[in-house]
Amino acid sequence: MSRKQALAGAQPVRRSSAQGGNGPVAEASTPAGPTAHLSARDVRIEYRAPGSTASDVTLAVDNANLELRRNDFVCVVGPSGCGKTTFLNAIAGFIPIQGGSLELDGRAIPGPGPDRAMVFQQASLLPWRKVLDNVSYGLELGRSMKRAQARDRARELLDLVGLAGFADRYPAQLSGGMQQRVNLARALAVEPQLLLLDEPFASIDAQTRETMQGELLRICTARDVTALFVTHDITEAAFLGDRVCVFSPRPGHIVREVVVPFERPRSQRVRRSPEFLALVDEIAETLYGGTGPLPGEVID
């Protein structure tokens, strides 16, 4: 199978009705459909380093367009410093945008909120809480649930991430990979509308990382999680995403969306298939090959 053919299978695999109508799917800016869950239109983010003068601003993100439907798993890859994390932080509500619109279910994002949960590169668990209480932390802050109920939910999620026996440990007693599983469970416990992940596996050893990627995909598929995953690792993006959005160098915008044609859940074996390698090659070419966006390139 040639690369073009591999990508010709780039019809949306899971929710074909949702995406099929848009014709060529690999374009950067798809028109906003009524089913859009998260929609970013012409987003512009300026970044001012703390302590610097007002004129000293960096344009981190410009003209970023992205659309997520429910249950989408979208990966964002880009060169380091391209503003992809800034973009994610804006969606999380940590930083304001200077232009365009950023909407979740049709409403502008006002600030951080429990409808979006974020998983950072560092597990950032509360070291004085046992694993179980860490998982129920978000629920406790939300106050929408009784304590016993929250603990039950936390237990269920620990089971899901494969840490059922570790509820009474302190984070310091866990390995880095296990801490990141707890982090994931904590984010999932609040049942967010949107799961935001910022290179969550970057500081985990390669082998554990591949295992964790498989686990994440399994969990997100099983629980119908809508996720936006930022990474600089192309293989990771291709393995996880339904679509991979390639960011340009700063000021960042999405130059290309590549649809990943593999059915979820995916086995680790997918990584070694020629189709997968061709896909990775395709993304890498977009990322490193050209000097800018590739206008009009349609994968068909």
Next chain:
Amino acid sequence: MATAIQTRPPTAPSPGRGPRASGWPSPKYVYGTSAVLAVLVLWQLVAALRIKPAIVLPGPFDVAKAFGQLFSTDAIWADLLTSGRELVYGLVIATVVGLPLGLVIGWYSRLGYLLNPLVTFLYATPRIALTPLLIIWLGIGDSSKIAIVFLMAVFPILINSASGVQNLDAAVLRVASCFGAGHLQIFRTIALPGSVPFIVSGLRLAVGQALIGVFVAELSGATHGIGMLMNTAGQQFQTSIVFAGLFLFAITGVVLTGLLRRVERRYAAWRPRD
């Protein structure tokens, strides 16, 4: 091509680290006790050689005898009670004032900017030097002595609580705000538990400072107290009584510090053991 990686959940190892080799106390205690015994033996040897007369350097046995002598009358209880009251009141007031104030200073940076010059000024001043002032203001009764103990003890507590809050992990704070936590929730769930190690070490420092305060306060006009007892005994060359008083102070410090270490172990059990 076979995949080498299996997705397998980790299994929890059985709880507990297995029994310690029984019969022998831990090396920590063996070494500690031997050091204390060695110093006592050396001290007794030097004293027994009578390089200096017993009135200048009594041996451990003389000091033990002095202890017996002290506790044979009821007067010692009045002294212990007076000094103990000064210590406890001073420490409690210092905690009640210093702990919340420190936490608030750490939390609201602007309040910190406001109070920092004052705190730094008072902390840098040898607060013992305020004794004459406090006696003028409060008289030579209990209140001036408690005030001195308070002044000695309050700063370590205040400064440590503040830096406990200031040194919170920014990543953990970000997680809390990501979940939409309010200020009060962040304070309760992160600032407070996160500063416990700082607070406890502040309290430990405060115990030492407070004991200095008790002793110095009783030097300038007191009717009872261990500090006064030592001072009087010193003027009468009852050197072994002075030593006995010294040990009373030391024992109090050791006991209180030990209690705080227990508190620390209870509330900071999450810290990785060294």
